[in-house]
Amino acid sequence: MARRQRAPLSPEAAENRRRRRLLQIRVVVVLTSLLGLNYVTWRWMFSVNWDAWWIGVPLVMAETYSLIDSLLFGLGMWRLRERGEPPVPPPDLTVDVFIATYNEPIDLVMTTARAAQQIRYPHRTWILDDGNRPEMRAAAEAEGIGWLTRSSDWAGMPRHAKAGNLNNALLHTDGEFMLILDADQIPLPEILDRTLGYFDDEKMALVQTPQYFVNVPDDDPLGSQAPLFYGPIQQGKDGWNSAFFCGSNAVIRREALMQLGISRYVHEVETGVRKALDSARSVVRRSRAALDPAEVEVRAALDAILSDIGRARRELARGVPLFDVTFRFQQRVAAVRRSLVAEDLATLQADLSVLSELEDIAADPEMSLGAMDAGDLGRVLARDLSPLAAVEAVETLVRAVDVDRAGEAQAIMPLATISVTEDMATCMRLHTLGWHSAYHDEVLAHGLAPEDLQTMLVQRLRWAQGTVQVMFRENPLVQKGLSLAQRLMYFSTMWSYLSGFAAIVYIGAPVVYLTIGVLPVQALSTEFFLRLIPFLVVNQLLFWLVADGRPTWRGQQYSLALFPVWIKSFTSAFGNVFLKRPLDFAVTPKTKQEPQGPAWHLVKPQLWAIGLLVGAMVIGVVRILAGQANTAGAVFNMVWVAFDLLIFSVIIRAALYRGYEPPDPPTSETDDPSTLPATEGAH
Numbered sequence: 001m002a003r004r005q006r007a008p009l010s011p012e013a014a015e016n017r018r019r020r021r022l023l024q025i026r027v028v029v030v031l032t033s034l035l036g037l038n039y040v041t042w043r044w045m046f047s048v049n050w051d052a053w054w055i056g057v058p059l060v061m062a063e064t065y066s067l068i069d070s071l072l073f074g075l076g077m078w079r080l081r082e083r084g085e086p087p088v089p090p091p092d093l094t095v096d097v098f099i100a101t102y103n104e105p106i107d108l109v110m111t112t113a114r115a116a117q118q119i120r121y122p123h124r125t126w127i128l129d130d131g132n133r134p135e136m137r138a139a140a141e142a143e144g145i146g147w148l149t150r151s152s153d154w155a156g157m158p159r160h161a162k163a164g165n166l167n168n169a170l171l172h173t174d175g176e177f178m179l180i181l182d183a184d185q186i187p188l189p190e191i192l193d194r195t196l197g198y199f200d201d202e203k204m205a206l207v208q209t210p211q212y213f214v215n216v217p218d219d220d221p222l223g224s225q226a227p228l229f230y231g232p233i234q235q236g237k238d239g240w241n242s243a244f245f246c247g248s249n250a251v252i253r254r255e256a257l258m259q260l261g262i263s264r265y266v267h268e269v270e271t272g273v274r275k276a277l278d279s280a281r282s283v284v285r286r287s288r289a290a291l292d293p294a295e296v297e298v299r300a301a302l303d304a305i306l307s308d309i310g311r312a313r314r315e316l317a318r319g320v321p322l323f324d325v326t327f328r329f330q331q332r333v334a335a336v337r338r339s340l341v342a343e344d345l346a347t348l349q350a351d352l353s354v355l356s357e358l359e360d361i362a363a364d365p366e367m368s369l370g371a372m373d374a375g376d377l378g379r380v381l382a383r384d385l386s387p388l389a390a391v392e393a394v395e396t397l398v399r400a401v402d403v404d405r406a407g408e409a410q411a412i413m414p415l416a417t418i419s420v421t422e423d424m425a426t427c428m429r430l431h432t433l434g435w436h437s438a439y440h441d442e443v444l445a446h447g448l449a450p451e452d453l454q455t456m457l458v459q460r461l462r463w464a465q466g467t468v469q470v471m472f473r474e475n476p477l478v479q480k481g482l483s484l485a486q487r488l489m490y491f492s493t494m495w496s497y498l499s500g501f502a503a504i505v506y507i508g509a510p511v512v513y514l515t516i517g518v519l520p521v522q523a524l525s526t527e528f529f530l531r532l533i534p535f536l537v538v539n540q541l542l543f544w545l546v547a548d549g550r551p552t553w554r555g556q557q558y559s560l561a562l563f564p565v566w567i568k569s570f571t572s573a574f575g576n577v578f579l580k581r582p583l584d585f586a587v588t589p590k591t592k593q594e595p596q597g598p599a600w601h602l603v604k605p606q607l608w609a610i611g612l613l614v615g616a617m618v619i620g621v622v623r624i625l626a627g628q629a630n631t632a633g634a635v636f637n638m639v640w641v642a643f644d645l646l647i648f649s650v651i652i653r654a655a656l657y658r659g660y661e662p663p664d665p666p667t668s669e670t671d672d673p674s675t676l677p678a679t680e681g682a683h
Helices: 011-047 050-079 104-115 134-142 162-170 196-200 229-239 253-288 296-317 320-363 374-381 387-399 423-432 451-472 484-496 497-516 528-546 552-560 563-579 600-625 631-656 672-678
Strands: 096-099 125-127 145-146 178-184 202-209 252-253 435-439 445-447
Touching: 011 050, 011 528, 050 229, 050 484, 050 497, 050 528, 096 104, 096 162, 104 125, 104 134, 104 178, 125 134, 125 162, 134 145, 134 445, 162 253, 178 253, 196 202, 202 253, 202 423, 229 435, 229 528, 252 253, 253 296, 253 320, 253 387, 253 423, 296 320, 296 387, 320 387, 423 435, 423 451, 435 552, 451 484, 451 563, 451 600, 451 631, 497 552, 497 563, 497 600, 497 631, 552 631, 563 600, 600 631
Parallel strands: 096 125, 096 178, 125 145, 202 435
Antiparallel strands: 178 252, 202 252
16 A cells, blocks of 8 residues: 655755644644644533433533543654664664564565575565474575574573563673564665664664554455554654664664663562662561560660661662672671570571561572562561561562572573563663664565454554553553653554443444434533534544555554454453453464355444444434434434444454455556565655
């Protein structure tokens, strides 16, 4: 689905066009914001039908959600950045090209690897074979392509899917930069020449390019191309230094990733030490409170430990090296323990079982002190300990901090492992450290999109789950190191996946009115339409303006039509993060799954929604003819239903889709598909 072609412009004319377009966008963003705020404020204050609060309040809440979504979108577009021609890279950089694979067909991986070998800029190509397949290794080595799989350190350890595969490769290669490709993303020879120049900026950590798919028909029934995201949305984020990593077709600076890995390691160990010190203070205070007033020397010893705990916390806050803090603290506690031995031999035996249980917890890879909360420790530490046993517990707590990260294959994990998708969380962490990112809007690799509905749904669910996991675990709104704009840019992506809940309301509100006549607003008055219609029109005008000739309708359809996927992503990620439920991970198949017939079973919720909407339309007509419904209100809601049905029509096409049928072979030089890269994504 190529973008419209334009005649080449001079640099001055191109810059003038960019400035004029950005001014137009900003004018429409202001109008959209003012009209939207005016409408939603009026709705809350004067238009909610409180007698039917059960539908009136959900509708105005859904409208408020959509307004916030629109405001966040407008904020991104406010600094939409069209970078134009990239800088020329220096000739002496070292680059590793990583092709991540698990179980994809050997021929498919080798096609990508051979294309990677043809990249013009000097580099080394590696196949990262997470499936550890002998035939994959043999094929790679036969053509002089590097092959890597997990080291033995990963046996029996959490694997972290693609993030773990890449983290393993980072410690076995040494290129200054890495081009990361999925197994089906065939790079063009100029991909490094068009991206490495951005790294003249010493703080540039990442350059992301679009993902474009060659096996997608012009009507794109599965919505694979995402021209709005791989265009204006990423360009808008780029303007705020928040364009993010999308998992493939990106070049990353090794130094940035390694700094991130080390900083995260230090942060997690420090967190473990702080928790250990907090728990130690509770243990000592409890033991001190149980002392007899006559035990003056013991009280003084415990006071000394409390003082040492406070000193250690202050040293951590000042940035004193962690090893120095913990070593000095342990030495002082050991001295206190030796002084108490003679005092406490009589009760020591009774406390051994408690200390043994504490050590068992600390040694459990699933419950390292860096990840434990007060409840995990409380079941042991709530028991009264003698003074000596309390001191022993303090020593055990601090020693038990998982400095070596025994529960992981590697102590240093540069790419984030907190979600089923490693890309967004990694990039957000890089931005918190002050690194920069860039979005280069030029197609430089051709990939394969899902060719069946089931594969597409698996892929979209995984993307959404990963994003929501990041929102729950590392909400960008509270991340130190991010600017306010960066926080909002990351949050806007996460916020968009909550649209599934709003979709239920947008489906239900017209059904309720057409079937039982309950209106969620006070009245469908002239004032209502004068506030609503301009907002809707200007909002669509904004989409049209920022799209700049890119087709965006399919993306708008799927934002509503996949509401069951978005809801499932939220509930499953919530269960995983907060309730510790497993979250199944599935690699997106790279070959078409042969269906037995129309995939109606995959879209049952959408089919129910379509049935309800059609049924409501019929009932509405009957009620009008019977004189039981206000004609204007019914007509308005029927138009609403018709729009919803137009949105859901894409699901019917997706269920019937049978995969990509290549066009007829070219009959002339102008029809040659190889000319596509020269026009697709051109500036």
